[in-house]
Amino acid sequence: MRFLTGATVAALSGLPGLAAAAASPQSADVFIFQADHHNQKQSSTETTRLPREVARHILLQRTARDSYGSDLRDIPSTIDTETAVSYLARFAKTTPPLFSNRETTDPSQLVVILEGVTAENALWLTETLAKSSHQAAFAISDPPSAVANTRLLKHFQNRDIASQSQCDLSSAINPFDTKCWTGLSSVVKYDIKKSPETVQTLVDNLARLQNFVSAGDLEAVVVLMPESSRSSKLSHWSDAAAGTSAAVRRRQESETVITDDTFETAATKVPAVSHSGGVNVQRAKPKSIPQCFTSFNTCMTQTGNCTSHGQCANKYGQNSKANCFVCACKSTVLVPGVGEGARGKTMAWGGNMCQKQDVSVPFWLITGFTITIIGAVSFAISLLFSIGEEPLPGVIGAGVIRGATK
Structure with a gap:
């Protein structure tokens, strides 16, 4: 009986330690x-x-x-x-290392x-x-x-x-x-x-x-x-x-x-x-659209159907095992053309979501036309100056000098 009582007391005395260990x-x-x-x-x-x-x-x-x-x-x-x-x-x-020989x-x-x-x-x-x-x-x-x-x-x-x-x-x-x-x-x-x-x-x-x-x-x-x-x-x-x-x-x-x-x-x-x-x-940089999506649906969802200006396509081709879907931008027809084969007025789009207007073609047209006109005018002026600075022929010069001596 004493043994059982001592064992019970020892067990009860050990309960707080077990509870503390379990609570830790x-x-x-x-x-x-x-x-x-x-x-x-x-x-x-x-x-x-x-x-x-x-x-x-x-x-x-x-x-x-x-x-x-x-x-x-x-x-x-x-x-x-x-x-x-x-x-x-x-x-x-x-x-990856800062300088690497391969991508x-x-x-x-x-x-x-x-x-x-x-x-x-x-x-x-x-x-x-x-x-x-x-x-x-x-x-x-x-x-x-x-x-x-x-x-x-x-x-x-x-x-x-x-x-x-x-x-x-x-x-x-x-x-x-x-x-x-x-x-x-x-x-x-x-x-x-x-x-x-x-x-x-x-x-x-x-x-x-x-x-x-x-x-x-x-x-x-x-x-x-x-x-x-x-x-x-x-x-x-x-x-x-x-x-x-x-x-x-x-x-x-x-x-x-x-x-x-x-x-x-x-x-x-x-x-x-x-x-x-x-x-x-x-x-800290704001959140941006990733350069590559792993699926067509994810690309269309997160880009808002490429801002309704294009459609997602696999960058490496449809038959490629690598999935890299990006927005392929298309042109928007602003004014339809009149007659067969007429293109009309269109607007090109760019950016990773096709959200930016692509003005590269009009820019280069205006820039090229301006440079061409400036070059043509400069060439004409220089040509006029070069003609005016040429000396008169010898026959005309001799006549002018003989008339002056009389």
Whole structure:
């Protein structure tokens, strides 16, 4: 009886410790798949732990269309800005060398967010990835809630990046699948609790994913959000979006930062992060139409049917395997011609959306006509001057001198 009583007391005394351990937040492992995966090799057995704000900047940098620039002063006070910049340079997407002998195509960027990952799922995925020499690149020390993940996807959608949850994972890892890709970046999110087969799908398609990565067609980031983070009190990936104090965000009230709910396109000075770890100052560029679309429907939708002045067509031809749809502009008839074969008055269009009037033909006609007229007048004047300066013939000159002597 004493033994049972002592065991019961010991068990009850250990409950607070177990409850505290269960209440402590679990980190979210992040795996990066790229051709040169030196970023994933840790110098020690301990995985690098980053705050969620730094991880958010890494995801935004990898999916950015142009050179990434954002205000890093929303980084918490637990990490200095220089260290955060070094992590961004370490885990950023690979960039081609400044001087290259051949043209290179940037690989497509994929971000996969898995919510509700249990300890068993994480152990299975970690052991499976370890067999292919893949370790967690870093871990998010304070993963936010599922609400924050939804807001993050909305932020990606505001940046014209394909962000969806209905796309099948086996199709999402294929950068040539137009169902899940509308550009060079795609973000997908899955809930393991609602779709438990997602883990098995990821394991079954690891070899296929690695083939796209090895070929240089794709770079992928897989974020394993633990089940404990689903009900986290952190409802944003950035404290700036949650409205924290200016001292924590280290910014003035007059300045603005990019948040999960809004995307500022104003030309404000922001520090830009380069792959080499340097920081320079640049101005944020407004959103622009991409130079290439992966499907005909996407091209027609995002360009507004080429501003009703043309039609999308494959840049490399209909029989080409590469899909690069751009607007083929057509002329608009302003005044129809009278009679058979008459062309009438037309207006040509140009630009990546056929939104600009093409005045190159009238410009060169006017310029050529003006240069021709000026040249003809100059030649006539110079010809008159050259005739007037010629000396008189000798016979006429002698007559004039003889008459003068009389």
